[in-house]
Amino acid sequence: MARKATAQDVADLAGVSRSSVSLVLNGRGAGNLSPEKQRAVRAAAQQLDYTPNAVALSLRSRRTRTLGVLTWPGAVGFSQTMLHRALRKAGEHSYLLLVMDTDGDADVERRQLDTLRDRQVDGFLVVSPAMAHYRPAEVLTSTPTVLLNCLDPDRRVSGVSPDEVQAGRRAAExxxxxxxxxxxLLVGDPDALQTQLRVSGVQQAVTAAGGVPPQPCVAGRNIDEGARGARAMLSGPDRPTAVVCTHERLAVGAALVAAELGLGVPAELSLVSLEDGERLTSRLDPPMTTVHRPDGAMAEQAVSLLLEQLGTGTEEVRQLLFGCPVRERGSVAAPGQRRGPAGRPR
Structure with a gap:
C-alpha cells in the first residue's frame, strides 16, 4: 500500500518549510507568506492528496475546525453557488461546515445558534439568499462572524456583499x-434592500446622462408577474426602447411579452437583466445581456476572511464590496423603429 503523504512531503514539493505548510493549511497564510507560495503549497497538497490529521490539528489548536452556517431560502430557494463555494473553500483548509436553515425565523435562529454553540464551532458564516439588512444576535458580535450577501446596519460584524448600486448603474450605462x-425599469419587491439599491443605480446613471430617471414598474419575482408588468409597460403609446429588469425571471417574462407583441429583440427593444444565477436569460434567443453577481468569489472571500479572523484573533470589522461586471450578449442594440402592439410600424 502506498505511503500516505506527510506535511514534509508537501513542503519539499512546494519548496517551502514545514511550518509554512502548516500556516497555509490552517488558514494563516495571509500576511505570513506570499500569494505565490500559498498557491504552491495548496497545489502540492492537492497533487499529493494530502490532508492534515483533523484530530491532531484540533488538539494542537484547541479548536473543532468547524464553522456554523446560518442561512434561509429566498424567493428562488437557497443560494447553491454561495453554499457550494463556501463548502469547498473551507474544505481546502480542513474545516467542516455545519449548515442550519433558519427559515428566516428569529426563534428558530436562536435555537440553532444554541445548537451550534453546543457543538463548539469556531466561528459563524451568515449566508443570505438575497442582498438584505441583517441584525446579528449578540453571540455573533462576540464570536468571529462574517456576513455573506447581507449587511449589518450597525457594522458590528464583517461582511462581504456585491455592489448592487454599481450593478444598476452598469446595466443602465x-x-x-x-x-x-x-x-x-421592471422591479421586484420595492421594499427589499436589493431592489432599492439596484433601482438607485439605474436612476443615478440615467440622471448623470441628462435623462429623466425611470420610475420602477413593480412586478413581483416570477415569470408570469414579469410578463404582466412588461405587457403594461410595452403596450402603451410611449413605450420604452429598452428595459432593465432587476430579477432574472422578470427578464424572461419581458422577453416573452416582446415576442407576443411582435417586438424584435434587440432591433426594436433592448433588454438587460441584473441576474442570471439560474442561467435562464443567457439561454434565451438572443441570449440576454446581464450584470453578473460574483456569488462564488464572494463566498470564497467570506470564508477566507473568517479564517483570517480565527488565525490572527483580529476584531477589526471589515466591509468588502465586490464589483458586478457586465456580460454583453445579444439583447442590446441602438434604438430601432417603433412598432405598435401588433407589430405594425407606427
Whole structure:
C-alpha cells in the first residue's frame, strides 16, 4: 500500500518549510507568506492528496475546525453557488461546515445558534439568499462572524456583499451608450434592500446622462408577474426602447411579452437583466445581456476572511464590496423603429 503523504512531503514539493505548510493549511497564510507560495503549497497538497490529521490539528489548536452556517431560502430557494463555494473553500483548509436553515425565523435562529454553540464551532458564516439588512444576535458580535450577501446596519460584524448600486448603474450605462433615453425599469419587491439599491443605480446613471430617471414598474419575482408588468409597460403609446429588469425571471417574462407583441429583440427593444444565477436569460434567443453577481468569489472571500479572523484573533470589522461586471450578449442594440402592439410600424 502506498505511503500516505506527510506535511514534509508537501513542503519539499512546494519548496517551502514545514511550518509554512502548516500556516497555509490552517488558514494563516495571509500576511505570513506570499500569494505565490500559498498557491504552491495548496497545489502540492492537492497533487499529493494530502490532508492534515483533523484530530491532531484540533488538539494542537484547541479548536473543532468547524464553522456554523446560518442561512434561509429566498424567493428562488437557497443560494447553491454561495453554499457550494463556501463548502469547498473551507474544505481546502480542513474545516467542516455545519449548515442550519433558519427559515428566516428569529426563534428558530436562536435555537440553532444554541445548537451550534453546543457543538463548539469556531466561528459563524451568515449566508443570505438575497442582498438584505441583517441584525446579528449578540453571540455573533462576540464570536468571529462574517456576513455573506447581507449587511449589518450597525457594522458590528464583517461582511462581504456585491455592489448592487454599481450593478444598476452598469446595466443602465450599457443602454445609454447605445443611445437609449426611454428606459423602462421592471422591479421586484420595492421594499427589499436589493431592489432599492439596484433601482438607485439605474436612476443615478440615467440622471448623470441628462435623462429623466425611470420610475420602477413593480412586478413581483416570477415569470408570469414579469410578463404582466412588461405587457403594461410595452403596450402603451410611449413605450420604452429598452428595459432593465432587476430579477432574472422578470427578464424572461419581458422577453416573452416582446415576442407576443411582435417586438424584435434587440432591433426594436433592448433588454438587460441584473441576474442570471439560474442561467435562464443567457439561454434565451438572443441570449440576454446581464450584470453578473460574483456569488462564488464572494463566498470564497467570506470564508477566507473568517479564517483570517480565527488565525490572527483580529476584531477589526471589515466591509468588502465586490464589483458586478457586465456580460454583453445579444439583447442590446441602438434604438430601432417603433412598432405598435401588433407589430405594425407606427
Amino acid at each position: 450599457v443602454l445609454l451608450r447605445q443611445g437609449h433615453r426611454r428606459i423602462g
